[in-house]
Amino acid sequence: MSGAWTDFRRMRDMLGLSGWRVAVSIGWGVLALGSGLGLAGLAAWLIARAWEMPPVLDLSVAVVAVRALGISRGLCRYLERLATHDVALRAMTTARTGVYAALARADIWTPRSRIDAESAGAQDDPTRLRRGDLLTRIVDDIDDLGAVVVRAVVPIAVAVVLSVAAVAVLAVVSVSAAVILALALAVAGIFAPWLSARAAREAELAVRADRAEFTAAAMTVLDHAPELRVAGRLDPALGTAAAASRRAVQAEDRAAAHSAWAAAATPISIGVSVLGALLIGIVLYGGAGVARLPAGSLQSVSPGAITPMALAVLMLLPLSAFEAVGVLPAAAQALTRGRAALRRITSAEEAKDVRTQQDGLQELPALPAGRRIAVLGPSGAGKTTLLMAWAGLFDTPRPGVTFFAEDTHLFGTTVLENLRVARGDVTEDEARAALHAVGAGDWLDSLPEGLHTDLIGGAAAVSGGQRRRILLARALLSPARVLLLDEPTEHLEADTGAHLLRALLDDTSGLVAPDRTVVVVTHQLPPDHRADTVVHVAPDGRIAIHPTITRLTSDFAPRENTLPTGGSTR
Structure with a gap:
């Protein structure tokens, strides 16, 4: 946990994240999904209340509120996307600028004439990066860092706020149902993301070397195809790139099993939560004792019973509550990829013990005099x-x-x-x-x-x-x-x-x-x-x-x- 927090702080510093901009993004996200949560609960109450056929004026406020929540949900979602992507694009610009500057200062350049001699282990040595590695670091790794803001930081914060709110609202109707919802949300919002992150980490570890080897090999072929053909080494170079690509695909397939279980955890949790709420609602509503009134309406008469409106809320609210945690497995994967990208980038920036690459030069003199x-x-x-x-x-x-x-x-x-x-x-x-x-x-x-x-x-x-x-x-x-x-x-x-x-x-x-x-x-x-x-x-x-x-x-x-x-x- 301490390592994750350290990585997050380093990521924040590298991206130059603005605290208030992130807070604004989270606020719009909470309002967007909060509107959906309120819409589900209020719509359930309105449907059940309308079934009792009260005076129309008794429903006017609820009707207007449902319309307002429906509009605000889409509007707040749009504003959240604008705010979140503004933060992410600013952060990626800052990070890319910093990485360019760091690479310009870093001791990581290797002459292309020595690539073949140093190909073994080069992807693990930040002082011997090849052009393909640098391309990956500048493009893909920065993109992964920027995606952390959009796909991890904001969704995780919004999910925490909405989950607590949903459990609290449901506890007003039934503590038992709230406990079941809390457990189900924990499975979907903690266990499933953990499993998803594990799959992403396995894929990262398994694929990193092969994918980097493929990129470097492909760049070598693209840059030196004529020379390699003349030397009779083009086919082996193409074979090396193809083999690395196949190994990467196979590693990704093996890591997909955990991702599948992580994806299944959320719908299973939703089903368990809704089924539990249904059973509790049936017990509370059916066991209360009811009386048939002359107007044909149904009204509970026992102190321990729940009203039809409460029963509807008990049934529909959990469905909306899972909307916030449903994206957390993807958020965990984005966070894992971002941490891996951070380690790759900082390993190049912080490399201090550099091999002096002299290629037989016995003593490198200072720059001689002369213009x-x-x-x-x-x-x-x-x-x-x-x-x-x-x-x-x-x-x-x-x-x-x-x-x-x-x-x-x-x-x-x-x-x-x-x-x-x-x-x-x-x-x-x-x-x-x-x-x-x-x-x-x-x-x-x-x-x-x-x-x-x-x-x-x-x-x-x-x-x-x-x-x-x-x-x-x-x-x-x-x-x-x-x-x-x-x-x-x-x-x-x-x-x-x-x-x-x-x-x-x-x-x-x-x-x-x-x-x-x-x-x-x-x-x-x-x-x-x-x-x-x-x-x-x-x-x-x-x-x-x-x-x-x-x-x-x-x-x-x-x-x-x-x-x-x-x-x-x-």
């Missing part, structure tokens, strides 16, 4: 890891230093919003100027809505060259004083890429402000570059720093297997 720095070396030597180390992604992130990976994500939104990922206040003029500066002006002018064109599917909507230009424009617009660029000219034509590299490595070109530091990882350094420093990463991980030495360019060219660059990359 323009080029990093060269054969594939797999550890150039990307070196940039990540300089950014502080393996220990303490350094303020003002930003690492732009070659596979940085493009979102399925407008071109402008993709650029605003780097800085939220980027204006249209700044965005347009940055795209023109990196050679994407013609492409931008060809778009039907310019900067406001949606990139449907994110990176799938553009070519490799266009993607690199967008990412480079995003880097130029960032407020960072040090830009660490990983292969910014990959997928560009040779002449175009060389021209862009010269501009990036020349502090007088105007492409990047001269007071900012630019570090570029590249395979093809132009011979007439103006870099202050060239860093050579050898195949064995050794690092050599050469200030103002350009002759190294020819030493590395033969070691690279470059792709043809004759085709257009627009």
